Amino acid sequence: MTHNLRHWASHFPDRVAIRIGTESLTYSVLESQANQLAHVFEKLGLVRGDHVVAFLPNTPFMFVVAWAAYRSGLYFTPASSFLSAQDAAYIVTNSQARLVFANPAVKTPVAELPGQCGGTIHWVSHEGELPGCSPVQAMMAPMSKLPRDTECPGALMLYTSGTTGAPKGVWRPLPAANYQGAPTFAADLIALFSLDERVRYLSTAPLYHAAPLRFALTITATGGTVLGLPKFDAQEALEMLAVERITHSQWVPTMLQRVLRLPEEVRRKFRAPDHVMALHSAAPCPVPVKRAIIDWWGPILMEYYSGTEGVGLTMLGSPEWLKHPGSVGKTCKGVPHVLDDDWTELPAGETGRIFFSGVTPFQYFGDAEKTANRTSPQGYQTLGDIGYVDSEGYMYLTDRMDDMIISGGVNIYPQEIESAIMELPCIIDAGVVGMADDEFGERPIAFVVGDGKQLQHEVEAAVSAHCSMRLGRIKAPARYVVLEQMPRSPTGKLMRRELRDMLRSMFPAQAVRGLP
Template sequence: MPDIESFAKTNPDGVAYRMVPSGQWVTWKELEQRSRQCAAALVASGLKEGDGIAIFLENHVRYFELIWAAFRVGLYYTTISRHLKVDEVKYILQDCDAQAVFCSRQSLQDFDARVLTELPIQRVVLDGRHAGFDNYEDFLASVAPDVVLPATLPGMDFCYSSGTTGLPKGIKRPLSDANKFFAAQDEERTRWKNFDHRTVYLSTAPFYHTAPVRWNMNVMKAGGSCVMLEKFDPLLALDAIESHGVTHAQWVPTMLIRLLRLPDEEKARFDLSSMRFAIHAAAPCPAAVKEQMIAWWGPILYEYYSGTELVGRTSLDSQEWLTHKGSVGRAEFGQVHVVDEAGQELAPGTPGVIYFSGGGRFDYHKDPAKTRQAYNDKGWATYGDIGYLDEHGYLYLTDRLANTIVSGGVNIYPQEAENILAIHPAVADVAVVGVPNEEFGEEVKAVVQLRNPGEASDALAAELIAHCRSSISAIKCPRSVDFVSELPRAESGKLLKRLVKARYWPEKSQIAH
């Protein structure tokens, strides 16, 4: 159990975390005291080890206070995006069996709060008052400041998938696994996890996403300080690195692309010398983007491939990547297996479904059938991705299994074309999908968001197709291009491809795609 009490005693006025750009900060003393009272108030409300709460907030200054409270008394904490629709929020709250939900004035704005008041759940609002909700400060004041907390296992996150292929899935792991798989090993590629009191970690993403929840918590457990962006902005992120002496920062590829597209004079304004580790994950990173980032920041990029389920992880540092460009690394825990449709392991260089053995166990909450689908008859588990291993054991991702385009009996993995189109100077964002074709079943289409929407034309569409064909086989390239004002992405950076595909497939056909 991390000793947050010792941090409060030895460094009471030290900053546990600060918010950017609002400038709010929380000291160790404040975090320990308020999370203690919140934890005790939850216990007094009847929650016990193994029960759960839900957090439905923007990137709020009290967010991690709530997480620490749940952690300290063995509760599961489910973080919910405030951008979800009413029915989606209701679904998650009912599915995760949360006994309390914490909201804010902002998260309830333009949200039908009556849906929450109809649920048999304790409701708490953090700032101000709202009909049908308890006030958070009153909630804290309901217990004594020196209240003693019960001894429990540490709590942990109970996260839901972003719903990229359908309804969100609750991913639940036993409390006994709460602290596994996050420590550094005796290898250069994991050295970035050696957090201590000198660590200053820049959190760039929405708090509800799994990676910010887990890595911010792990930094604070080690006594490090977190710098948390309230909303991502590339200039704000660079300024935060310089202003606060950031040593570690975590990114997703769309953020790296936005950083690279800053004018050179803007990039040169900031002193980034404090940053020793730039970690990226969550989505495939085009090789050209990573090459440019290493050229700018030096060999400080560290990449990992994993999932909320934590059945396995691969990782690599910049030096490894430069000799295995495009790879997401070697197994860090668990062993990687690439198999065909019959479950037979494939030779190096041959794409198949990626499985891990020897990792953690999990369940898709209330869905044993879907849990069974994630495991094969050998007990190996998959995140649902396609890829291949090289002869040195380095893994390369090809695409999501659900995104595979089958055209004339040939499997096409659209990520390859997306990576090429993403670096075209006219392109802001791109999705490559399969659309109906009477002869071949499916054909490849690129759906493109332009940096300058006024440039959309047949000539630019032809240019993009030619750009793609100059790098990879024509069969993998789009036969047509549609221009859109915006592509649907989760705040985590994941492309919601099912929403793109829904435009082209009749509702009944969409089930199979």
């Protein structure tokens, strides 16, 4: 099968390739606009290996930029819509961007960026005027809708979310200039998930994140249709599954929790017979949440574990998960290795740092030290997770390397505590970080979100009693803080930096792990 946008524009010109809200692009229009933008890149002097950054909301134009950059041999970096000016300027500067797209609808203060970033950068606005930016629609209008004479493949260079530090650009070499296969962002996903032109895919998350963008682009490479949400809404997402005859969808655990909290009458009426695969990833899914979704939707949940760095991937369907609850599945991309602190490989069942081999190594762009911190002496690379692989080959994650708390000489993994807290029916979210302690060195501090049915002191008492019994004295949190909402990224990742910031403001005399 041909996995190329141009093929589908020729065979199904009027088929909707992507629709988000009220905006849509057919395959023929997407093809034409991608060609026009590629001509713009050429006219501005961009050459193979240059970098393009985009600060865009969830919009079909993201696909125009991505395909134009791919056909021009460029690295494309979609950036978060919610960055501070400082973090946004860091990504533009760190990526050595030659061209930056900015849309005034994003929360990132893009109007400030031209004045903060040095270098020779072309600043381009999308859907609105911005100081120092040229409107892209006017730049594209006179350009040919036909392909450029010479095309060569580019690549995505996505930044990690920065939940534990500054964002890091994940870089790999470009494919050969004469590469003719499926786009590099799509090839493995097509094979792993059996995607083809019959797929109608619901994209629930922001497109500036790795998995949402790669999956959605892959659907356009295979001739399917992407239906996206401008912003996640649980009831709207549920209705789209039924009304739009969605076959495949993708979620993070926070979204699944919100869907489960919809009114009972809404959930009872839900029917989506075409929905055959609901993918989920990005963060650990509490066992009760996943079990409830399977009971409701049927055994269509497909969990996968990977990351922006793309060093490995595991998968686990619902029937297998029911037999191995808590697992993220067996490895189907890369070879797993569980290493101890001396870089020795551990046997099945023993917990250590999870690395992978067998995949083209990545580099953090312009940061050899951070790359080395994610690479073992054997050349294996890691996403930064701790866990184990059992005797049957199923992988279980226990925590993040960067989040580990050392208390009284004991390694404490926040995820273990969070999982224990989430066993309580009165808790809907939890997050744990470490704070300095005179006696133990560090002690875990727990932040929790209740279901609103109990008073704050009742929630604290219930969690404290449960953790004392369930975890013991060392692992039980020293303090409990009740929040109205847990700080999470749009893809559901816990923003531990924000929890640490809260602790620093609450206990200014104490040192909080991970903060200067």
